[in-house]
Amino acid sequence: MFTKILIANRGEIACRVAATARRMGIKTVAVYSEADANAKHVAVCDEAVLLGPAPAKESYLRGDKIIEVALATGAQAIHPGYGFLSENAEFADACAAAGLVFIGPPASAMRAMGSKSAAKSLMEQANVPLVPGYHGDEQDADFLQTQADRIGYPVLLKASAGGGGKGMRVIEHAADFKAALASCKREAISSFGDDKVLAEKYLLRPRHIEIQVFADTHGNCIYLFERDCSVQRRHQKVLEEAPAPNMPPERRAAMGEAAVAAAKAVGYVGAGTVEFIANQDGSFYFMEMNTRLQVEHPVTEMITGTDLVEWQIRVAFGEALPRKQQELAIHGHAIEARIYAENPEKGFLPSIGTLRHMDTPAAVTFELGGAPGTGVPAAVRIDSGVREGDAISPFYDPMIAKLIVWGADRKQALARMAQALAQYKIVGLATNIAFLKRLVEGDAFAGADLDTGLIERNQDSLFPAAHSAPSAALALAAVALIEAEKDAAAAQSGANRADPWGQALGWRMNFPYARALSFSDDYAAALPAKAYGVAVTYRATDWLFARDGGEPQVLSLMQQDGSDLSIKLGDTAVHGTVRRDGELLHVFTGGHHYPLHYNDPMAHAGESEAEGGRLTAPMPGKVVAVLAAKGQDVKKGEALVIMEAMKMEHTIAAPHDGLVEEILYNVGDQVADGAPLLAFKAAA
Structure with a gap:
């Protein structure tokens, strides 16, 4: 070895x-x-x-x-x-x-399967069903548009050398083809150094199902069943699970055997994934082969009791596969959620910043009965490359962690995933955790009504209108502030702890101390923030709490362990965690996260708003296209500047009809988050 x-x-x-x-x-x-x-x-x-x-x-x-x-x-x-x-x-x-x-696999196998176009041709020769499309070498824009017109809209453009959803565009109308092609090619050359694309018919309500294959140098090749990766945004996977729901054994075998045949056709060695797109009626088409380990491989490990990385190392050393096909079986159900530093409410824009606080769910161990050689795997598993205090930079993919859960069946796995997401607490940047929890608990995913458009089909439930922070969250924030002030004052008073004037206990000679606290929502998305007025009246052992002029309730602290609080508000016991980050109080309670801005009357005003009339960068990145000129009249929604960040393109469009007064950056310039990109004057 x-x-x-x-x-x-x-x-x-x-x-x-x-x-x-x-x-x-x-x-x-x-x-x-x-x-x-x-x-x-x-x-x-x-x-x-x-x-x-x-x-x-x-x-x-x-x-x-x-x-x-x-x-x-x-x-x-x-x-x-x-x-x-x-x-x-x-x-x-x-x-x-x-x-x-x-x-990894031989270079010859990577060359055969690394190009989507070459892989399509290879599968066509092997009589594997393919989605109608054009997979040739001709890349002239007019020619590609002709092919798209022939295929019929909607059409999917994909970078031939691509993966991970980069360099992909769905085109609904012929008039949009040229602009989408140019954008697709820019993203492809940036991500893969190759701007070649292919065009395919975009299937309606398809499922994305992939087969894990493994081959060694002794002629053995097996499949380790399937993963359903249908839940996607921007063609990037969000949730993955194994086995695929509603998969009949005969279809599982047919897809597995087709995947093994594809691997053998190119002399494959090592771990690989053969991806299929499947219609709701069960018919399936070859999409591509990823000649590497996939991000979602842990769900396969969880249901088969294998360590695929160990298999990779052993096969590369020349050993035979540890198991034969007949020795593999599916045990239970596993789901993986990709936790990203991104803002779902702002089109899943990546979020840059420091993980100031990160609390993760504890791994729960169990015996996976019947699976040979598994030992004691985790019912809750976290694969992560970052720690509390680390920064998410603009240079790489903004993944924070992969959260993987196992259950005896899909129902138990869903419950464990929802519980684990509720226990994940991150402060310092925007994340998709709340979105993932809504997704897992939503009727579509819980009911296995799966297709690649699930997120778009369920916009209303997955992106609900903002609700007011509950009184329980505001009470936790108030108690956290008051207790922190007590601790700070006690530390400053030193030895003279008997001096009531040196304590922050709210003591007054004749009348109780009535204090007004002001909070407001802190939305990373462009949503109107709600303001909350909280009145706290100090008493000997507790407080009176009222919000927005309402009736007061008795508020008391039952227990405190660091940032974890147990309080009683009226007759209701409330448990939660409050993490402070500057003037932000992040309140985690009831499985929800409420970021509240504390409007401290003793502090200076926060950052001033950006100068009006200047469209700003939504995140750090590079300007890759300037589509407007100084003095140009533009219409609302017209693309003005295209930025690239983390190998994804983001278009800045005109918010109103108006005039471009000045272009502030050129193509190739690096810009900071919030930097004004151009001066814009709205039409009268």
Whole structure:
């Protein structure tokens, strides 16, 4: 077995590979960029070597530097994780030329399946059903539009070398084709260095089902059943589960056998995923093959009792697969939720910032009966590449963690996922946790009414109108403030603790102290914030609490353990956690998160609003297109500037009819979050 491997990746997959290697007695070498100098994956490996600056093309995509590091540190093999160089055939060849083992498929298999167009042609020769479309090499815009017109709208454009939803556009009308093609190609060249695209008929209400395959160098190839990855936004997966709901055994076998045939056709070795798009009637079509481990592989591990990373390492070393097809069985149900630093209310824009506080659900262990060699896996599992205090930067994917749960059946797995999401508490940046909880508890997902348009079909329930913060949340915020003031005053008073004037106990000589507290919602989205007036009257052992001029209720503190509070409001016991971040009080109670801004009358005013008339950047990024000119009259909704951040494009459009008075940035310029991009004057 290998004694040392280099992990050519970052984040949660690098941490996951390091953990498996350590269990196998293998030392690991981490590589990192300047932005990741203090990252978790650097800390968990035995050695770590700097690659270069933060941009991936100057660090994690420098295959030559990675190979130099591997040779210098005595590593015998390189695990590429997923993303970056994991499907780069040239890198695999370079590893072999340097005498290093690439822990992945042969370069020939990557070349055969790495191009969506080539893979489609290969499957067509093998009589695997394909979605109607154009998969050829001709890339002239007029020609591609003709093909799209022939296929019939809606049409899906996809980057031929792509993955992860990048370089994909759904086009509803012929008039939108050219602009969508240009955007698709820009994103493709930025993400994959190849702007070639293919066009396919966009199926209505399809399911996305993928098969995990594994092959060794001894001629063995098996499938480890399927994953349903239908719940997506921007063609990127949000929830994944295994096995797929409502999957008859005969269809499971047919899809598994087709996936194995596809892998064998290209001489595949290692872990791979064959992806299918399935109609509601059960018919399915080949989409593509990912020649690497997938982000969602843990759900397969949970239902089969396997460690797919260990399998990768053993197969790369030349060992045979640990199990035969007949030795595999499905046990229970697993669901994975991708927790991202992003704002669902603002079109899932990535959120940049520091994880100031992060409380995670505890892993629960259990015996997975009947599955050979599983040991004691977790009913709640977290794969993460960040820790509390780490920063989510604009340079890489904003994933915080993968939350995976197992249940004896789908109903139990759903309940565990909802409970675990309610226990996840993050402060410092926007996350999709509340959205994920609504998604898991919603009728569509809970009822397995699945297709890739599930989120769009359920906009009203998944993006409900903002509600007022409940009195329980405001009472928790008030108690947290008052108790923090007591602690601060006691610390300052020092030895003279008997001095009532040095305490913050609300003591008054003749009348009780009545205090007004002002809170308001802190919405990251562009929603009108509600203001809340709270009146607190201090008494000997408790308070009177009233909100917005209502009737007062008795409020008392029952127990406090750090930021965890148990209070009684009237006759109701309330439990929650309050985390303070500057003037923001993040209240977690009842499975919900209420960010409240404390309007401190003694503090200076907060940041001033951006100067009116200047359209601003929604996040840090690079200007990739300026579509308007100084002095140009534009209509409401007309695209003015296109920014790129985290390899995704974001269009800034005119909010009203008006005049572009000045362009403040050029193509290629880097801009900060909130930076004015152009001066705009609304029409009278």
